[in-house]
Amino acid sequence: MSLQVTIYIVVGLTFLLYIGIAVWSRAKSTSDFYVAGATVNPVMNGMATAADWMSAASFISMAGMISIMGYGGSVFLMGWTGGYVLLAMLLAPYLRKFGKFTVPQFIRDRFYSKAASAVAVICLLFASLTYIIGQMTGVGVAFSRFLGVSNNVGIYIGMAVVFAYAVFGGMKGITYTQIAQYCVLIFAYTIPAIFISLQLTGNPIPQIGLGSSMAGTDVALLTNLDKVVTELGFNQYTTNVAGSKLNMSLFTLSLMIGTAGLPHVIMRFFTVPSVKAARRSAGWTLIFIAILYTTAPAVGAMAKYNLHATVTPGITRNMDVFAEGSSLKASERPDWMKRWENTGLLKWEDKNSDGRIQYYNDQTKDQNVIAKAQEAGWKGNELDVNADIIVLANPEIAMLPNWVIALVAAGGLAAALSTAAGLLMAISAAISHDLVKGIFAPKMTEKTELWVGKLAMAFSIVVAGWLGLNPPGFAAGTVALAFGIAASTLFPALMMGIFSIRMNKEGAIAGMLSGLFVTLFYVFAHKGIFFIQGTQFVDLIGGPNSFFGITPEAFGAVGAVCNFIVAIIVSRFTKSPPLEVQQLVKAVRIPRGSKNIKGAH
């Protein structure tokens, strides 16, 4: 059976499974549509949250980023897991006790203000939409490879599928569907990693394989990788810092607090039966996430090694990388390279017309490498590999069986679809429930509310897809921007709402607005106003990363600090919150008396 047919069959079967489950447990009321009646147990909820959480950024893009960034890629690993510690301790149990559907609802009641709730909706929309742009980038990559079309066509198809998928079921359908998706994506991620780890190191467990020696030698895989990449002029893999230590720390922190502030993740903790279950659920979620996250570094490093071994086969024979015959003959390049050339995400160009592909860092400052490359007649790097294709191409690079390649395609789509659906739910709830019904049209019927929600979903997909055609970065980078926005706006407001009785509406509103403004200003300066290409104004702020060398992806942490400071100062100069709100905060801190949330009012 050909590869393409196998991919169709595996992807088709997994889709049938999700749709079957969605039909079987279709949402009946608004309450069902959003929170599944608060009846899901912690392990199941953890698994579903893990699927919801691990998006195209985690599945498709992250290991590719690690592959390119090396040690610097740790920011994604730590940022996207460490945030769960904050979520479990600082937010989840208290928001569960509070017992409302959505983040803006909490903000409205805690800060006794519709204006605060409207500001929260705006912040939420910025964060979620940016997040979906990143998803669309990933979906585009997956569909373009899977259907053999260009990246843009892949995005159009992805938009249609995501829309159909999200509109179809509510959260309840999604909870059970997401459990199935988790299973598909975790198998799809770990199986190729096991195969590759076994091939390279003889150890089937990727987490151990990455710390083992190359099969048949006593040289550690990482030592060997460090050697190969430095010979080719790249930075040493295990020590390559992302920018600076300060930038790495803030990047990690920004992703961590963004994790705890993202509405679609927080919403999941409303669906557990008790406060105790909310704490446990966060722990289970992280276990299920950690399985993928501890595998990802192995995938990244091993894919990098395999890629170099394919393009510069000399390294596997202990040849000098610059020797004649060390690099791959273009006419003998493997089929997977040709397949990815069709998508436009892998390109090569024979700059020195020697019929071979030279893949090295031509921007290197290592004089030794520059001299050797010149001597060998190399005229620049000839291969351009988009970071987002590494995971999907990984099993092809390692020449694994067709069914494994098909499984990875199915897993990538599962990851992208499940997260996009969860985000669209959060957007639709925020617009229809918190904004339109909560502020403009309180008398709206449930049916109209659902319609408004679906309309909001359609609108978001179109916007995100359109911006996804010219994405502000790789999927994981774009998603990191979304985390920065959540980190600088929602997280501080939620945290202070619980941990400070004195925090009032004036403080919260000023804090959220200043965090949002500061972060967006810095991000838009680098990436364009509303991510529209050509509207960058980076010169205005003194060049790229001008604020202490901090990259826009890491800036959410600065925005959050700004939010906290502004909120605290403003609240000190304005009235204390009313007595009943102070009582409410005290009640939220005590687990006893939590009850299932029903209805929307």
Add this chain to the structure above:
Amino acid sequence: MDNKIKQENSYWFATLRLLGIILVIWAVVAFGASIIFAEFLNRFQLGGYPLGFWFSQQGSIYIFVALIFIYTFFMDRIDRKYDVHEN
């Protein structure tokens, strides 16, 4: 009534102390071992892993998982001690 308020206050104090301890460990692992002191730790090896690199790409994640379960365990005990647990 007074007693109840006092008890709730000491419950909240106990909670904050637990959160503080866990957050310190969390920060030391994530920012200390994995970033600031990574270079120093890289002098040591854990199998084929340089230790600082291991903390940043493997160890920190295992420790985060452990921290959440440690938190839930002690939080349950605190809930019961101050008699504020759910039925």
